[in-house]
Amino acid sequence: MNFYKILTIPLISLFFTSPASADIRSEFPSYSYVLTEFDVDERFIDNPEFKNFVHKNKREYRKRYIDAVKRGGLIIPTIKEMMYQQDISPVFLYIAMVESAFKPEARSRTGAGGLWQFTVNTGSKEFNLHVGRDLDERYDPIRSTDSAIKYLYKMNNNLNSWYLTTMAYNCGNGCVNRSLRKAGTKDLGTLISSRHGHIKAETRKYIQKVLLMAMIGENYLFRSDDNLGAMMYSINKDSITPVKVRSGDSLARISKVLNMDMFYLKKINAHLKNGKVPYRHGYTVNIPTSKVRMFNARYASSFRPSTINQYNLYAQR
DSSP, X not given: OHHHHHHHHHHHHHHHSOHHHHHHHHHOTTHHHHHHHTTOOGGGGGOHHHHHHHHHHHHHHHHHHHHHHHHTTTHHHHHHHHHHXXXXXXXXXXXXXXXXXXXXXXBOTTSOXXXXXXXXXXXXXXXXXXXXXXXXXXXXXXXXXXXXXXXXXXXHHHHOOHHHHHHXXXXXXXXXXXXXXXXXXXXXXXXXXXXXXXXXXXXXXXXXXXXXXXXXXXXXXXXXXXOTTTHHHHSOOOOEEEEEOOTTOBHHHHHHHTTOOHHHHXXXXXXXXXXXXXXXXXXXXXXEGGGHHHHHHHTGXXXXXXXXXXXXXXXXX
16 A cells, blocks of 8 residues: 555656646746745646646737837836835836836826826825826836835735735735635635636736746746846846936926937836926936936036935936
């Protein structure tokens, strides 16, 4: 009897490690790191629904990944640096990738906006972001990312699990807590089961999408022949730095001072709806970190230091 049990152990192991899951493990060796960062049991890689999701969507999501990274040249290093400084795993930037594909100006059909797709209520009431016709700080890469990090921490304090927090980012804390009571477990495989329907289909897809994007992006760390994920870390090492400017100044003038394309300056200042700085004392405009020295020489130095002081909030180099 004991001999039979010994023989069945490897057989059972082989049975549950199907060729499909073996393919995922070899194709995405980053899975272990990614699942750990999201507080997911590593055995989730063998979940049939997730395996099916990966095989069905990996090709399309690789294309989306490439497009998003190309779009996020200045934004990605900034988000990563802010996450490092606020002691949260940089893998959570994949939430922003899924939410907006790194388009600061992104707007949903329901009116959510910016990199992190904040609603008006969440942005203005929860984080005191100004939301108005001429100024909407949900579209500011710096202010919205700072708010998103605080939001993630707040939800995680309630749920005490990063994958549950990620799901709550899609449907809310109350939705996730109701699902947990309904399912009677925190097991992710049970929660995403389409057969049981413990949580809405959109959220089931959402968490799988974030995990797959993260596996694609982090894969280069574990496979020397995978250069796709390295795009995120090598395509553009520049970042964003906020600098103080005069109230009422225009992005058009600042772009000329910095000798840069107006398109890129507007992209990282999508919150300035009319292309002008609001009439508020000490308001900041985002510029590429590589342009800070030029800004000091050509712009800040032309005013009294007590009036215009360049300062670097996050991306000092």
